[in-house]
Amino acid sequence: xSEDAAENLTLDxxxxxxxxxxxxxxxxxxxAELGPGRAVLEIPLVPELLQQFGFAHGGVLAYAADNALxxxxxxxxxxxxxxxxxxxxxxxxxxxTHLRAVATxxxxxxxxxxxRCEIYAVAExxxxxxxxxxxxxxxxxxxxx
Numbered sequence: 001x002s003e004d005a006a007e008n009l010t011l012d013x014x015x016x017x018x019x020x021x022x023x024x025x026x027x028x029x030x031x032a033e034l035g036p037g038r039a040v041l042e043i044p045l046v047p048e049l050l051q052q053f054g055f056a057h058g059g060v061l062a063y064a065a066d067n068a069l070x071x072x073x074x075x076x077x078x079x080x081x082x083x084x085x086x087x088x089x090x091x092x093x094x095x096x097t098h099l100r101a102v103a104t105x106x107x108x109x110x111x112x113x114x115x116r117c118e119i120y121a122v123a124e125x126x127x128x129x130x131x132x133x134x135x136x137x138x139x140x141x142x143x144x145x
Contacts (some may be wrong), residue, residue, distance in 0.1 A: 009034070009074045017079065018067070027063060031071065037105040039071035044098045045121075055093035056121070056131075062088055065117045065134035068101035073113035073138035076105045080143050084112070086136030094121035094131035112139040 011034040018024050018031055027049065033040035043049070043064055051057045070083050103117040114137045120128040
């Protein structure tokens with residue numbers, strides 16, 4: 001992991017990137033933490049994000065994994081990156097007050113990073129239950145093309 005890349009993507013900068021994504025704003029996503037090789041994304045579980053049984057919709061979990069993985073990768077690669085692939089396993093229904101997606105870099109090179117993410121459903125009493133796990137990769141893109 002490049003220390004320069006980690007220094008180039010601060011929590012404030014990453015929060016600005018997140019705020020510039022209309023879909024992220026719609027979901028109420030916020031970056032709770034960002035550090036070398038790690039990102040934590042939180043999403044409030046409001047009624048509009050639930051499915052018919054009152055649990056978080058699977059698409060919301062997929063979004064949480066995708067963005068948390070990419071922000072974690074950004075700490076290793078810098079801010080000009082895109083997700084190149086992701087797998088997601090739903091482990092149990094997610095209820096509670098919010099989702100907490102914790103992503104870490106597993107392996108990285110100058111152009112690509114592999115990350116893992118665990119998504120927790122957080123209850124009103126702050127207890128957390130693992131509800132999904134993901135693995136994904138991101139790569140550097142050339143924005144001048």
